[in-house]
Amino acid sequence: MxxxxxxxxxxxxxxxxxxxxxxxxxxxxxxxxxxxxxxxxxxxxxxxxxxxxxxxxxxxxxxxxxxxxxxxxxxxxxxxxxxxxxxxxxxxxxxxxxxxxxxxxxxxxxxxxxxxxxxxxxxxxxxxxxxxxxxxxxxxxxxxxxxxxxxxxxxxxxxxxxxxxxxxxxxxxxxxxxxxxxxxxxxxxxxxxxxxxxxxxxxxxxxxxxxxxxxxxxxxxxxxxxxxxxxxxxxxxxxxxPIHPYTKSLLSAVPQPNPVYERKRVRIPYKHEEVKEDGKVIEAKPGHFVYGTDEQVGRWVSS
The missing domain is CATH 3.40.50.300 (P-loop containing nucleotide triphosphate hydrolases)
Known part of the structure; x- marks a missing residue:
């Protein structure tokens, strides 16, 4: 590296x-x-x-x-x-x-x-x-x-x-x-x-x-x-x-130069979710880090 x-x-x-x-x-x-x-x-x-x-x-x-x-x-x-x-x-x-x-x-x-x-x-x-x-x-x-x-x-x-x-x-x-x-x-x-x-x-x-x-x-x-x-x-x-709901929301808003895809594209609205004091950076996958609590990251990974 x-x-x-x-x-x-x-x-x-x-x-x-x-x-x-x-x-x-x-x-x-x-x-x-x-x-x-x-x-x-x-x-x-x-x-x-x-x-x-x-x-x-x-x-x-x-x-x-x-x-x-x-x-x-x-x-x-x-x-x-x-x-x-x-x-x-x-x-x-x-x-x-x-x-x-x-x-x-x-x-x-x-x-x-x-x-x-x-x-x-x-x-x-x-x-x-x-x-x-x-x-x-x-x-x-x-x-x-x-x-x-x-x-x-x-x-x-x-x-x-x-x-x-x-x-x-x-x-x-x-x-x-x-x-x-x-x-x-x-x-x-x-x-x-x-x-x-x-x-x-x-x-x-x-x-x-x-x-x-x-x-x-x-x-x-x-x-x-x-x-x-x-x-x-x-x-x-x-x-x-993507794992974090905010990242998923951002990516859903990216337009694509494909009219067929664009007609079917569904935007994912982001609902702010507070991270409690025990929030931390967690390595959800090798080299892939997400900020949240253990419960939140576990839920986001499985969703």
Whole structure:
């Protein structure tokens, strides 16, 4: 088995006041292995994006530990440690319209990381690096001199991907990178991410709510609901043999490009079921984990 590159243990991220906290993430634990893609899915507001932002240290976490390549990054305080961490882990943001500075050219957007980290001070070397990055994401070197408003949505997201690759990271958090794009462009961007992963030996945490796309790109899938990971396992296993009622409900809502199937498709409504204090993560099948009590998981498995 591949080495663990990321370990998340008991991660909590609360907002608001101590008396009435909003539990965006409520004690989740999972691992990501080198070279794989872990898909993180769930409805809007379940805590997916907050998980990604907490892992990359955009938020100071409330509780828990995050180990990256064996080091506890939650203990990093110095600028030097954080800069080194950010060279290894980068993020692709959801909205390509909002995540690019409209006053900067594409080349300046990518080069900003070099200014922060003191890299490629030679002008020609820097231009060559920016040009090769743009070409690697399907754009031209000439695009370096254009501003964000001169690009389409898909092209802007490609610039966002190039920016994420600028420091040669080993781990990328893709926070719903295709949700703001047209369907035809979504497939192109996902295929690009798969190619880049193979070429650069990247590991992804792929956050999305489009279950069909997540299955296509992910090796394993974690299903999130109300700040908890309620089910985790191999992608095919989660799709073919879901156990948690919430996962079954999500999968029943996925449309299929088959009119005969669509006419007969029955959606499964989800009725929220509280998990008591003795709730825990249970390995229902080898490599297939479900959150609940022993009684609940036993009932869900047999249903």
């Amino acid at each position: 591949a080495n663990k590159i990321l370990e998340v243990k008991g991660l909590k991220q609360y907002f608001g006041t101590k008396k009435a906290p909003i539990k965006a993430i409520d004690g989740i634990s999972f691992d990501v292995y080198e070279g794989e893609t872990l898909g993180l899915v769930g409805e809007s507001g379940c805590g997916k994006s907050t998980t990604g932002r907490s892992i990359i240290r955009l938020y100071d976490i409330t509780e828990g530990q995050i180990f990256f390549k064996g080091k506890n990054v939650t203990e990093y305080k110095s600028r030097k440690d954080l800069l080194q961490f950010n060279r290894e882990m980068q993020m692709i943001f959801q909205d390509p319209y909002a995540s690019l500075n409209p006053r900067m050219t594409a080349g300046e957007v990518i080069a900003e990381a070099y200014d922060i980290h003191g890299l490629y001070k030679n002008k020609k070397e820097r231009q060559d690096k920016i040009g090769s990055l743009l070409e690697s994401v399907g754009l031209n070197r000439e695009h370096a001199n254009r501003y964000a408003h001169e690009f389409s949505g898909g092209q802007r997201q490609r610039i966002g991907i190039a920016r994420a690759l600028s420091l040669d990271p080993s781990f990328i958090i893709a926070d719903e990178p295709i949700s703001a794009l047209d369907v035809s462009i979504q497939a192109q961007v996902v295929n690009l991410l798969k190619e880049l992963q193979k070429e650069r030996k990247l590991t992804y945490l792929f956050i999305a709510h489009d279950l069909s796309m997540v299955k296509y790109i992910s090796d394993r899938i974690a299903v999130m609901y109300r700040g908890k990971i309620v089910e985790l396992g191999e992608a095919d296993e989660i799709y073919n043999n």
